[in-house]
Amino acid sequence: MSPTATSAYTRQEMMAIATGREIHDGELAIFGVGLSMLAGFFAQANHAPNLRAMTEGGVYGSTPVGGLPWGIECNRISTNATSFTSGLDALGCLVGSGRCDVGIIGAAQVDKYGNVNTTGIWDGDIGDAYRAPKTRLTGAGGANDIACGAKRFLIMVAHERKRFVEKVTYISSPGYLEGGNARARYGFAGGGPSAIVTTLGVLRPAPETNEFQLDAWFAFSSIEEILANTGWPLKVSAHAHVVPEPTAAELAHLRKVDETGALRRQ
Amino acid sequence: MSPTATSAYTRQEMMAIATGREIHDGELAIFGVGLSMLAGFFAQANHAPNLRAMTEGGVYGSTPVGGLPWGIECNRISTNATSFTSGLDALGCLVGSGRCDVGIIGAAQVDKYGNVNTTGIWDGDIGDAYRAPKTRLTGAGGANDIACGAKRFLIMVAHERKRFVEKVTYISSPGYLEGGNARARYGFAGGGPSAIVTTLGVLRPAPETNEFQLDAWFAFSSIEEILANTGWPLKVSAHAHVVPEPTAAELAHLRKVDETGALRRQ
Amino acid sequence: MPPPKLLSLAEAVRRYSWDGMQYASGAALPIGSDAVVFGRELLRQKRKNLHAIFHCNSQQLNLLAGAGAATRAECGFTGLEVFGFANGLRRAVESGELVLEDYSNLAMPLRLLGGALNWPFVPATVNIGSDLQDRSAFAPAEFPARSKIATVTDPFTGRQIGAFRPLKPDLAAIHVTLADPLGNSIMLGTEWSRFELSRAAKRVVIVADAIVDQACIRQFPNLVRIPEIVVEAVVYWPFAAWPQSSPGMYDVDEEHMRTMNGALATSEGTREYVRTFVESYRDVDSYLDMIGGERLALLGKTRTAFLLDPYRKWLLPAAEVARRQQDAETR
């Protein structure tokens, strides 16, 4: 638990709430499994009642019941849907097309330009010829499609030095690539990552360069702690500030969504 | 009515039965509206009980009830379907893909290479610049997709000189184009028209050239009558023969399908 | 829970249509499900220079073309199936009042799918090698008309195929059998290309024969192929496809199909038809009176009625729909 004045909450809960605050009422939003789903449905419960939420499974109009769904198609989220279609519909017609306002994805590794690796961990560079990773991860899933197509997307990731690297070994989902307007080369429908929300704070891309810099820290963290846990020389925004702590209402809404307390386990 | 020995039947009925005889049991077949649907479901009723019939509407597993359906989606054929999907599924996944064994289409104009015009009638050639036809017809519909994708297709058309032309003014649905293996230029999944079944007889493509020639006449017609009603110098196959007349069973099956007697009106 | 989207037909047309727009409807078939009544309202509100995107012609396009409201159209099929040629459309094309661009019945849904997926082009293995590819009514001087259906080289084999232009109509009026007040929609009978159209169009207005309680939607989510997230407004209008049919609801009105198409063969007949069957009613009730109770009863006695049985208990009474529509409109 974090040592703060207000009611105790975990770093994961702060991360979920900070992510949820990035999502606005009425938006068309897509969530992945786990943390990202909790953050998204927290937003819907707390301040975005008209959020048009979906999962890449093509599950529409539902809200999880009985706790964190085991997957985007889990019965916990399929039990009160208004529509079931398909992955091609959700990720293609609604996300890859550029129609979706915001998506939330996770990362095993993220770099200074918001490129995400969820494919594997290699010992050093992959090299000219592709080779299997030392540690195989979960692959791109729908995150690549969200990163290419959603008008903007949020990256949720535990703030650890090994995860925040100068350059990811493998780009599973494109951020700003080499920075600047490198994305333009590919004509992506989507605009790129608008924020990296971590267990310690919030990073946002700098104008022009699109290099991520420290925008805000949490009440329980600090600029120093964040710099120490970032694997590249992280720039600090001139307007860096502390993120307001969760309100009692926010915590209540989050914990209602996180019925099984996934975010309260340390 | 035709002046034949056996029970009276119309030229249209003979055309429908001759067309139906081209369809084999177990095939995946697509029928258009009107005559083509009657010929197809006659085949199913008469000799192809395991025919897998569909319409381009994505209507599967049904047989018309209450007479000739007004359209491929008419309630008369929608009332006992086992599956409804879409035009993209029927014409794309099942026909354009090359999966469908046989299709039946109609024609306003057909030429010596089996090219079909259902788009319009012009006064003379269209010319270099496109212009609206003097008489606008129904357009290509699904016939172009059947002509491109079905393994083979049958053309049903009233045998009149104005309809059988050296070269159609406008190719709505490709036959053998300029003949020979001209179709190969476009890599069509389908093989082209296997027969033109008319109110007077049956035309089939000659080997190599793929020019249609007279293969068979009906008991009530003759080589002379067919030549006189064809707008190009029609070659006669060395094996030209008379088509066996409808059997009592065939007529019974056809008239069961053609409940409202569409084919018996002259 | 988002607000209900029930709107009157007149209000929906006022809000979401304009002169010169690219207007798509029903992704319809000529005999079946199509928002024909939406086309009638477009005429009542004097919309003109419409660029019509119709997978197939229907009595709606036949009427809009015959009355001179549509001046451009893109279609796969332009007849009325067993009811013959579409006289209104035919007359407009032959007179040059309407410019008609021809495609096939597979090309149209593929172009809508391409719009839905926001692709720059759609691979074409049909329509190529025919005058559908070589001739363009929109670019008549161009031969072969490669700005209509281009050629593209398969990067894996070097083989040349065709490329369609994707479609993204400004507005789609989509007829469905059942919708809830939010726009979650159930179609009975073939979808034809209503699924692709609902994702391709910039805006979607649902025109439903009946409104159901959301409990029906949650009981049959796999039937809800058009979810509310892609819907702007829901119009309740019984017999909205008349004289065409709606599986589970009513059969095609054979007599009026002929009457209507006969009238559309001449401009006089069309003016008379518009006076009698377009401008004559004030609301749903007077629209139904115009068709006539006896005929409505007859058309409703469809063999397909059993298809509606699983959903009947959730049908909202007209009064309840009216109440919810008022709530929605006065927000």
Added chain:
Amino acid sequence: MPPPKLLSLAEAVRRYSWDGMQYASGAALPIGSDAVVFGRELLRQKRKNLHAIFHCNSQQLNLLAGAGAATRAECGFTGLEVFGFANGLRRAVESGELVLEDYSNLAMPLRLLGGALNWPFVPATVNIGSDLQDRSAFAPAEFPARSKIATVTDPFTGRQIGAFRPLKPDLAAIHVTLADPLGNSIMLGTEWSRFELSRAAKRVVIVADAIVDQACIRQFPNLVRIPEIVVEAVVYWPFAAWPQSSPGMYDVDEEHMRTMNGALATSEGTREYVRTFVESYRDVDSYLDMIGGERLALLGKTRTAFLLDPYRKWLLPAAEVARRQQDAETR
């Protein structure tokens, strides 16, 4: 009326699978509907060198990979969602026993759609500009790996996009909730990409949790997204997706998801798992006994059970299914 296609699982695997084939399943999600039991039977019949096409990994691919039966795979997602990494697949990839080609969750259904439509390539506006496009496990020396995801030029704008290779698996084993004896199939819950797969695969075997009378199919034709005309055989197998879930039928078996994935982390554990949960049963009954009546009852108490209610009255009793299966097999 075509003959029924009911086959025993063993017979279906004997007839339609072979070593080295391109095998696709469920177009599944890791927690949900997938023909997991078909994968168990592939192991029982010692199939090997399978080239697996799985939109997402599932416990089936996790098992086939962990047991060494699959040596190549193409996937969009390779984890087990909240259950973590797929240990069997992971071990096979890290050891080099299985070569895994990575795509995204949109790329896979688009490639299946391309196969279904028999396109030479599919336009790609995702996966480009990332290592999904530049790196290929099947062509490791090639960088950038344009034989995997090529570039193609839009003929209308000259803009470059990507091009996917279409997929046409030799066999698809597709899990559905309900099927009639001919193969007309109803899915409850997301289709994910079962629709596209059913058209892309050269052969389709349906694995259904329950068999319904055709009257059910004719009552709900719009739910029948996989019609019998694309189906070779129908296998009746209750709890066919276990330990995964089947909406309307049963929940995910959380404990066995962990047990199974735990076992697949080592080759010893995998051998033990195969002995205990793959080779141990003789038929449906002993398969259900293996899971255990108490657990079956618990899993069957799913919140989603109401989704099955409209169809319950048409469910065929096991004995009746067995009888019809015998008829079909002895033809």
